[in-house]
Amino acid sequence: MSPAVGPAVGTVLAISRVELIRMLRERSNLFFVFVLPLLLVVFIGLQFGGTAGTPVGVVGDGAATDELVELLDEQGGVNVTRVDDADELEDLVSRGNLGGGVVVGEGYGAALAAAEPFTIGFVARPDSASMSLRTVVEAAVAEHAAASQAARHVADVTGLEASTLVDLADDVRGEVATVTVTAAEVGGDALAEEFAGLGQFDLGASGQLFLFVFLTSLAGSAALIQTRQYGVAARMMSTPAPTPVVLAGLAGGRLAVALFQALYIIVVTTVGFDVDWGDPLATGVLVLLFCVVAAAAGMLLGSVARNDAQASGAGVGIALVAAALGGSMMPLEFFPEGMRQIALLTPHGWANTAMAEIVRRDGGVADVAVELGVLAAIAVVLTALATVTLRRAIVR
Amino acid sequence: MDAVLQCTGLRRAFGELKAVDDVSFEVGAGETYGLLGPNGAGKTTAISMVAGLLATDGGEILVAGEVMTPRASAAKRHVGLVPQELAIYPDLTARENLDFFARLYGMDKGGRANRIDRVLEVIGLADRAGDRAGEYSGGMKRRLNIGIGLLHEPRLLILDEPTVGVDPQSRNSILASVEDLATDGISVLYTTHYMEEAERLCDRIGVIDRGRLVAEGTRRELVSRIGEQDVVRMKVVGDASAAAAACESVEGVGSSDAEGDEVVCLMDAAAGRLPALLAAVGTSGASVAGVQVREPDLEDVFLHLTGNALRD
Ligand SMILES: Nc1ncnc2c1ncn2[C@@H]1O[C@H](COP(=O)(O)OP(=O)(O)OP(=O)(O)O)[C@@H](O)[C@H]1O
Ligand SMILES: [Mg+2]
Numbered sequence: 190m191s192p193a194v195g196p197a198v199g200t201v202l203a204i205s206r207v208e209l210i211r212m213l214r215e216r217s218n219l220f221f222v223f224v225l226p227l228l229l230v231v232f233i234g235l236q237f238g239g240t241a242g243t244p245v246g247v248v249g250d251g252a253a254t255d256e257l258v259e260l261l262d263e264q265g266g267v268n269v270t271r272v273d274d275a276d277e278l279e280d281l282v283s284r285g286n287l288g289g290g291v292v293v294g295e296g297y298g299a300a301l302a303a304a305e306p307f308t309i310g311f312v313a314r315p316d317s318a319s320m321s322l323r324t325v326v327e328a329a330v331a332e333h334a335a336a337s338q339a340a341r342h343v344a345d346v347t348g349l350e351a352s353t354l355v356d357l358a359d360d361v362r363g364e365v366a367t368v369t370v371t372a373a374e375v376g377g378d379a380l381a382e383e384f385a386g387l388g389q390f391d392l393g394a395s396g397q398l399f400l401f402v403f404l405t406s407l408a409g410s411a412a413l414i415q416t417r418q419y420g421v422a423a424r425m426m427s428t429p430a431p432t433p434v435v436l437a438g439l440a441g442g443r444l445a446v447a448l449f450q451a452l453y454i455i456v457v458t459t460v461g462f463d464v465d466w467g468d469p470l471a472t473g474v475l476v477l478l479f480c481v482v483a484a485a486a487g488m489l490l491g492s493v494a495r496n497d498a499q500a501s502g503a504g505v506g507i508a509l510v511a512a513a514l515g516g517s518m519m520p521l522e523f524f525p526e527g528m529r530q531i532a533l534l535t536p537h538g539w540a541n542t543a544m545a546e547i548v549r550r551d552g553g554v555a556d557v558a559v560e561l562g563v564l565a566a567i568a569v570v571l572t573a574l575a576t577v578t579l580r581r582a583i584v585r
Numbered sequence: 586m587d588a589v590l591q592c593t594g595l596r597r598a599f600g601e602l603k604a605v606d607d608v609s610f611e612v613g614a615g616e617t618y619g620l621l622g623p624n625g626a627g628k629t630t631a632i633s634m635v636a637g638l639l640a641t642d643g644g645e646i647l648v649a650g651e652v653m654t655p656r657a658s659a660a661k662r663h664v665g666l667v668p669q670e671l672a673i674y675p676d677l678t679a680r681e682n683l684d685f686f687a688r689l690y691g692m693d694k695g696g697r698a699n700r701i702d703r704v705l706e707v708i709g710l711a712d713r714a715g716d717r718a719g720e721y722s723g724g725m726k727r728r729l730n731i732g733i734g735l736l737h738e739p740r741l742l743i744l745d746e747p748t749v750g751v752d753p754q755s756r757n758s759i760l761a762s763v764e765d766l767a768t769d770g771i772s773v774l775y776t777t778h779y780m781e782e783a784e785r786l787c788d789r790i791g792v793i794d795r796g797r798l799v800a801e802g803t804r805r806e807l808v809s810r811i812g813e814q815d816v817v818r819m820k821v822v823g824d825a826s827a828a829a830a831a832c833e834s835v836e837g838v839g840s841s842d843a844e845g846d847e848v849v850c851l852m853d854a855a856a857g858r859l860p861a862l863l864a865a866v867g868t869s870g871a872s873v874a875g876v877q878v879r880e881p882d883l884e885d886v887f888l889h890l891t892g893n894a895l896r897d
Contacts, residue, residue: 196691203688211676420672424733427636427666428689429658584655 200430201438208416208442209449212409221408226401226454230462233393233518243322246272246281249293253301253333257293260329267325275310282312289313289322301334303352304341394464395544396520398454399537400512402480405450406443406487407504413439413491413579414500422583432584436576443484443491451476467547471554475543478564482536485571492578516541539563587614588647589663589741589772590635595644597630604630606796607644612741617763617773619787621780621883623895627796628776629669632743635774636666649740662690665739667731669746669776675719679710679729682718683736690737700736707762708732724755731759735766742766743774748782760785780883780895790883794891807886814839815855816881817862819848823871831869835861844894851881851889 212218245267247258261269270287272278278290292310300307309330313319343349416422416439425435455476458464466472487504494500512518514528515537521529522545532538543560546552554561590612597605605627612618620628633639635646637653637660646653651660673682683704687697705711708728713721718729727747734742744763748756763786767773777783783790784804792800792807800807821828825843829850832841837853848866852858855878866873887895 199691200689203685207674207677207681207685210681211674214676416674419674420668420670421674423638424666424668424672424686425689426638426655427661427664427668428686429661429691430689431656431658 197431197434197437200434201441204425204435204438205441205445208412208439209445211412212405212446212449215412218405218409222401222405222450223453226397226450227457227461229400230393230397230454230458230464233396243288244268244270244286245322245326246270246278246287246290247293248272248275248278248290249297251293251298253298254293257291257297257329257333260333261291261326264325264329267322275312279312282314285314289319289326291326301337304337304344307334391464391548394454394458394462395466395548396512396517396541398451398476399479399515399540399544400508400517401454402447402451402476403483403486403511403537404505404508406447406480406483407490407508408501409443409446410487410491410494410504411497411501412446413443413488414494414497417583418497426584432580435583436580439579440484440488440572440576443487444480447480447484447487448477451480465548467544467551468553471547471552471557472544474554474561475540475547475557475564478561478568479536479540481568482564482571485568485575488575488579489571492575492582511535512537514538521545536564536567539567588612589614589616589649590618590774591645591647592631592635593645595631595634595646596642597634597639598642603796605634608791608793608796608798609644610791610798610801612772612774614740614772615767615770616788617767617775617786619783619790620774620776620793621778621783621790621887621895622776622793623778623893625795626778626793628778628793629745630796631793632666632745632774632776636664636743637661638666662737663740665734665737665742667734667742667744667747669749671726671730673718673726673729673733676717678715678717679705679721679732680714682729683732686733687736692737700738704732704735707735707765709758722755724751724758727751727755727759728762731762739771741772741774745776746778747775748777748779778895780887784883792883792887792890794887794893799890800886804883807883808881811851811881811886811889812839812853814851814853814881816879816885817850817852817855817859818877818879819850819862819866819873820875821846821848821866821871822874824869825871827869828866828871831865832862835865838862840889842888842892844888849885849888851885 212222245261247254247261247269258269258271261267272281272290275292278287278292281287282290290312292312294310297307297309311323311326313322422435422439426432455466459466490500490504490507494503515532515535516524517537521532521538521541524532532541539560543552543557546557550556588611592611593609595605595608596603608627608631610618620631622628630639634641635648635653637655637657640655648660649663651657651663653660653664674685677685680701683701684697687701692700702711705714708731710725710728710732713725718726721729731744731747734744747763748759751759760782763773763775767786775782775786787804789801789803790807791798800810819828825846825848829841829843829848832838832848832850835852835858837858839851839853841848841850850862859876859878863873863876884895887893
């Protein structure tokens with residue numbers, strides 16, 4: 190290696206470091222970088238991760254109801270509260286204090302034991318969140334009633350005493366993985382299945398990660414314009430630092446800003462919201478590639494925009510539109526088919542698709558190789574483009 | 586060869602405009618050299634090439650014997666540039682700004698700290714070193730701008746109109762520190778369109794106009810180009826150009842130019858010829874509202890050489 194490499198690295202780091210420091214000093218960034226992402230993680234968590242954390246009231250007594258409540262609780266963070274009577278339940282639901290309610294009438298336990306049909310009441314407001322909530326409740330009920338249903342079938346076929354069979358089935362159930370039973374029963378609703386087992390904030394967190402990394406990178410391109418406007422970029426060219434080193438330093442600064450934003454969201458949501466980020470290697474590579482894409486996009490904007498106001502304005506606009514199209518504001522699974530194709534025009538679309546695989550289906554690097562490949566290609570193209578335009582902007 | 590800077594036949598055009606046209610000059614060790622010229626003369630263009638910011642269209646630049654080009658890292662080590670426009674990060678403190686550029690000059694950690702303290706003293710910002718540069722007064726920002734150029738102890742310091750837009754007090758302190766630097770033996774290339782600054786600071790002065798170096802020398806040498814002549818300045822009411830033209834025919838008048846509502850004549854033995862001069866103005870249809878006779882200065886030299894005023 191040439192002897193110039195050491196100082197060159199030092200210079201690159203010096204420039205990158207200053208760009209990061211400046212981003213952290215900008216007061217308006219404090220809200221956008223540190224506070225807003227968390228607010229939105231919580232907001233999206235309540236909106237779409239809703240079934241998981243939604244407070245659900247249950248009316249009913251007896252051991253069977255207790256079991257059902259336990260099963261409901263296990264359904265992935267549904268927050269169960271016991272309510273005294275059906276009137277109060279309806280009241281709480283209609284006022285929005287509860288996301289929904291379950292009314293277990295008298296004789297549930299007896300009906301289960303005897304493997305008799307039984308109807309459980311479901312109370313909810315007429316909105317889409319209630320639909321998914323209902324599938325969760327149905328899943329719990331189905332699981333609870335599985336033994337009883339099986340006994341009923343066997344009794345019908347064999348003519349044996351149903352209640353004896355229920356006892357038998359209960360014994361057997363302890364040895365069979367209950368999860369499989371649940372999955373089989375819930376199979377009707379693909380969406381609910383997709384999101385089953387997700388922590389309440391998992392969904393919001395990854396979408397917001399990509400939204401904010403991109404937003405901060407693009408809006409932060411204003412800092413790059415300032416570096417030009419302040420004349421500091423030109424002055425750097427009067428130092429012995431060669432042009433490629435200065436360019437690398439400025440690019441490194443953009444990347445440092447993107448990585449900082451990503452790490453902040455990952456750390457805080459992991460620690461504070463118990464978010465599951467999946468396989469560290471797969472997520473690490475994905476986030477790194479996305480950060481390179483975002484940094485390069487920021488650098489490109491910072492080289493073509495005329496002034497810092499224009500850069501941050503355009504940056505915020507582009508970042509929000511790309512995030513919305515790319516499934517960072519609403520999960521891609523909720524998109525109609527055509528929009529899902531459009532989502533793949535954004536880096537967010539690929540990143541969110543990969544993240545869904547990693548977090549919800551325990552995917553590893555190999556499972557998201559295509560998405561990683563596409564993001565890497567975007568990163569290479571944008572970085573090349575940004576380097577050329579930035580060079581033009583600062584070298585006369 | 587003790588010239589710290591040698592420029593030979595420098596040229597640079599922007600499209601059709603020849604911003605710098607065949608300019609040659611030298612700055613010796615410890616010398617302060619001034620480039621004096623009006624707005625748009627080509628001063629910034631010339632020193633941008635000297636500092637390796639701008640490629641030349643032709644000519645050669647040697648700094649401490651090394652060829653300067655935009656890629657010449659070695660030559661750039663010898664040069665400290667103080668740009669005309671402030672080039673500092675307002676969101677960093679003075680110390681952070683200095684530290685940043687010290688890193689760009691590849692100074693090691695120990696050397697940086699000492700040198701930064703020293704520079705902060707020189708520019709008089711030691712007690713405000715921890716405040717953000719954006720909160721400084723205009724004069725303090727200028728001084729920080731200069732300090733960055735001094736950091737790596739360059740052989741050649743280039744100052745591009747460092748006093749423009751600065752209050753008189755700060756201006757004076759900037760001029761004083763340039764004088765101190767010169768005493769310390771650093772070579773300075775100083776551009777200005779203020780004649781007084783060139784007279785006060787510079788050992789030698791190059792007069793630049795429309796991209797060309799029209800004259801060069803010490804103040805004394807330049808002024809003597811006008812000869813043992815007096816400067817007569819007449820404030821006229823009426824057409825100053827016509828009055829200036831009329832004055833050219835008066836005996837002893839070397840040159841006569843209109844400058845705003847004034848006519849400036851360079852002439853021998855002005856004392857005995859004032860009546861003739863006033864009469865000449867009268868024949869042009871204008872009348873004289875005031876007269877001043879004095880020894881010539883650089884301003885007059887510039888006017889004499891170019892037919893234009895140094896300042897608008
Ligand atoms: N990048 C550029 N593109 C086009 N024209 C330029 C450029 N830089 C300078 N010029 C032109 O070259 C001429 C010389 O400009 P320069 O900045 O060198 O003058 P100057 O002597 O420094 O003036 P001032 O005292 O106003 O700073 C001017 O006419 C200017 O308009
Ligand atoms: Mg200039």
